[in-house]
Each structure stands twice: as structure tokens, then as C-alpha cells.
Amino acid sequence: MIASVPLSLYVHIPWCVQKCPYCDFNSHAQKAELPQAEYIAALLDDLDRDLARLDIGGRDLHSIFIGGGTPSLMAPEYMARLLAGIEARIPFASDIEITMEANPGTVEAERFHAYQRAGVNRISIGVQSFEAEKLERLGRIHNGDEAIRAAHIAAGSKLNSFNLDLMHGLPNQTPEQALADLKQAIELAPPHLSWYQLTIEPNTLYYSQPPKLPDDDDLWDIYEQGHQLLEEAGYQHYEVSGYSKPGKQCRHNLNYWRFGDYLGIGCGAHGKVSFSDGRIIRTIKVKHPRGYLDLARDYLDKEYNVSEQERPFEYFMNRFRLAEACPKAEFSERTGLSLSVIAEPLQQALEEGLLSETATHWQVTEKGQLFFNDLIALFVSEDDE
Numbered sequence: 001m002i003a004s005v006p007l008s009l010y011v012h013i014p015w016c017v018q019k020c021p022y023c024d025f026n027s028h029a030q031k032a033e034l035p036q037a038e039y040i041a042a043l044l045d046d047l048d049r050d051l052a053r054l055d056i057g058g059r060d061l062h063s064i065f066i067g068g069g070t071p072s073l074m075a076p077e078y079m080a081r082l083l084a085g086i087e088a089r090i091p092f093a094s095d096i097e098i099t100m101e102a103n104p105g106t107v108e109a110e111r112f113h114a115y116q117r118a119g120v121n122r123i124s125i126g127v128q129s130f131e132a133e134k135l136e137r138l139g140r141i142h143n144g145d146e147a148i149r150a151a152h153i154a155a156g157s158k159l160n161s162f163n164l165d166l167m168h169g170l171p172n173q174t175p176e177q178a179l180a181d182l183k184q185a186i187e188l189a190p191p192h193l194s195w196y197q198l199t200i201e202p203n204t205l206y207y208s209q210p211p212k213l214p215d216d217d218d219l220w221d222i223y224e225q226g227h228q229l230l231e232e233a234g235y236q237h238y239e240v241s242g243y244s245k246p247g248k249q250c251r252h253n254l255n256y257w258r259f260g261d262y263l264g265i266g267c268g269a270h271g272k273v274s275f276s277d278g279r280i281i282r283t284i285k286v287k288h289p290r291g292y293l294d295l296a297r298d299y300l301d302k303e304y305n306v307s308e309q310e311r312p313f314e315y316f317m318n319r320f321r322l323a324e325a326c327p328k329a330e331f332s333e334r335t336g337l338s339l340s341v342i343a344e345p346l347q348q349a350l351e352e353g354l355l356s357e358t359a360t361h362w363q364v365t366e367k368g369q370l371f372f373n374d375l376i377a378l379f380v381s382e383d384d385e
């Protein structure tokens, strides 16, 4: 199965100017000058060790996603060094997508052209809101004008695409405010828009001091009207919070959701690699920058085998997030299992109207979307409960 599974690479840059109160990502407030050269050398060393340990079977790289944290805190020359180093180790597919996350702050936006020359061809801009009061509540360091300017710079560059990340359901946000934010984002015409609802996660400041969020009725109004605005503007809703113009879906994220393979380098990065002997291995790197950069220890924190019992749930949990129909043949290609192992839960999902099927594909029904957790719970192996 290995040859047919596309291979991506995730690179984690763990620093931000300051920590946002809602953020549960592996990000650390920058306290001193960033050890840029040291970190890029460590990332490439980390990649070398992955390649020595994990047989990727001569595959090209299909996509790279440089996330964080705030990768745009790294100067373009270091980004160029990183991308050249990666390409020297794994050949790039001719149509590789290389995304870098960026803050809309002035300094970072002015560097977009330089990142593009370094090899980045898609930028994901963390806008979140255009409203001053909301940005302040979110602890963001940019303002609405900077976000608009950053989108204009991205649109005027030679990038293949760019994304705006926008949140709704913010503290004290009315439906009118949420929709005004969305209209502003649509006006900037990004090829891709990630429009997602703020959720309160454990281990964040918002968890210990919860803000007042819109009630369920307001959230539903925001979702329904926002979804309509996006569709009218020509965006396709292809994943839970992912909207794109035709052909502009994020290839990297599509590969995750289609249960593709990816190496993960950098602090706390996760990887998943399928082997020709049928094993699927997951890797997790050391989380804290101090430990990751400690030369006395390995970058790898954990490595484990995904058992055959776990694979159907893992596959469908990712696959059914996508609006597209799921090709039946892909299940065996990606999990190495025969369709007979899921015959029973599939039958149940079909009988309960959570799924529909043709000879070649499954499709999550509207009911299946509403009861998504019930749908994927059918594929939990009894051994895992």
C-alpha cells in the first residue's frame, strides 16, 4: 500500500510574541532572541534521523506545512535554508504545496515576498477578527487594518494561494459582529478561508477564567447565515471549518483527512508513516524547545504502532470530516485492512441513515453530519473501549 499513500511533512516552529488566552497549541512566548540558526539545524537533524529510522519508500514530498507558534517570526533566510535542506533530503513533487503560517503584523507581512522567494507558495494568515475590541480580548498583537493589508500583500504576490483564519463565537460577539467580520474576509477574496468557532480548551487562560460566549441560538444563526454568505461568494464547504474556491483546498490538510502519511519535525510534531510490510507507525517529538534543543537527548519522544483494531476508527474519524464522497477502495489502500472487517458497523451506519453508498463510494448523510460522533463511534473496536 505504501507507494500509493501521499507523503507530507509538518514542521513546527514553537514561538509566538506572546501567548493568546484561548490557545492550546504548543507555543511559547518569545523571551529572548530566537535561536533561529540552531533550531533550523535541529529540524534538519531531526529529519535525518526520521529518514534513517522510517523507510519512506522513495516517495516525493506532496506538501509541507510550516505551522506553530508563529513561523513568520523566523527570518526568510532561515526559511530558505530550511526548505533547501528539506529538498536536499526528500525530492519535492513538481506541484508541491508549501504553506507557512503568518501573523498579519506589519513586519511579517512585509516579508511575504521574501518567503515566497524562499520557496513558500501558500501563506495562512491568522486574522481571527477585524474588530479591535475582539482582537484585544483574544490577546492578538495585530489590528484589523494590518490584517487587511496582509491579505492585500498576499493577494498581490506570486503565491499560488493564501488562507485567512477567521474565528466566530468570540466573547460577547453578536451575530451582526461575527457576520461583519466574515463579510470583510470575503471582500478580501482569499482562495481559502478557515472559518471556525472558538472553543474553550483545557490548559488555557480562558479555561480557568471563562469569558461570556454567545449562546447556542446565536451560534446557530452565525453558522447558518455565515455559511450562506460563503456559498453565495463561491466558496465550497469541503471540510468542517474549511471553505475554498474551486481547486483551492489545502492539499496538506486533505492529506491528513484522507489518512495520508506525514513526517513531523520540530517541537511536539506528530508523524504517521505506513510501511510496505503493513505497519503504520506514529511518532511524537519532544514538546518543549528546551528539551528539543538538548543535544544530549533524541528528538523523538514516542513512537508506536497503530494496531489493526484502531485503524477503522482513525481512518473514518478523519475521512468523514470531508464533504467529498469517500472511495471504498481507499479504505484498504490506506489502512491495509479488508472491507470485511467493517462490514457490521457499515451496515448499521447505512441502516440508521448516517451513511449512503454507491457501488464505489460512501457519503455521510445530513443525519450523519448532525450525529457525527455516533457515526464514527460505530467504528471503535471493542478491544479499544
Ligand code: SF4
Binding pocket: 015, 016, 018, 019, 020, 023, 024, 025, 027, 068, 069, 070, 126
Ligand atoms: S499566535 Fe497562534 S499559536 Fe501563537 S499563542 Fe496565539 S493562537 Fe497560539
